[in-house]
Each structure stands twice: as C-alpha cells, then as structure tokens.
Amino acid sequence: MKTLAILMRKQKDITRWKIKKTGEKLRFDKGDPKKSGHEAHDHFHRLNPNKTGKLDEYLDDQKCPVEKGSEISHLYPPEWVWWK
Numbered sequence: 001m002k003t004l005a006i007l008m009r010k011q012k013d014i015t016r017w018k019i020k021k022t023g024e025k026l027r028f029d030k031g032d033p034k035k036s037g038h039e040a041h042d043h044f045h046r047l048n049p050n051k052t053g054k055l056d057e058y059l060d061d062q063k064c065p066v067e068k069g070s071e072i073s074h075l076y077p078p079e080w081v082w083w084k
Contacts, residue, residue, distance in 0.1 A: 008025070011058070013029060013030040014027060014028070015028045016047075024047075025047040026046055027045040027046075029043055029044070029045070031043070038074040041076070043074045044075040045058045045074065045075065046059040046063070048065050054068045060073065060075075061075055064084050
C-alpha cells in the first residue's frame with residue numbers, strides 16, 4: 001500500500017497533512033454535532049503556502065487565496081456533500 005500523504009500534526013479535532021506528490025498541505029477539522037454551520041461537519045482547508053495573514057490563509061477549491069473563516073475556505077469531498 002502506497003502512502004499518499006504524510007501526517008504533519010494531530011491535535012484534538014484538527015489534523016494537518018502534506019500530500020507527498022504535490023507538497024500541498026491540508027488541514028482536516030473534525031465536526032462537532034453540538035456546534036452549527038461548518039463546525040458541525042467534518043471538512044478540509046487547503047493551506048496557502050504564500051499566505052501573508054488571515055486574509056489569505058487558505059486556498060479555495062480553485063486554489064485562489066481566501067480569508068480564514070470564509071464560506072469558500074471550507075472544502076468537502078463530493079461524497080460528503082449533503083446539499084445539491
């Protein structure tokens with residue numbers, strides 16, 4: 001079995017990964033059903049390697065810089081999407 005990602009850091013509900021092939025870094029946030037919005041659901045963030053602050057901390061699904069906490073900074077694999 002080939003490893004596709006390297007575990008960089010694991011905290012309580014947050015795990016950071018680095019994709020071996022591309023060097024891309026992802027952050028996985030475990031959802032908490034007691035919370036609302038994105039915090040209630042498992043989701044990812046794509047870390048911006050060129051960030052200068054909170055205004056461009058993440059990348060959206062098109063790899064464009066986006067603000068921390070913005071709707072489009074929360075990424076879900078298609079099979080996890082509960083809305084259509």
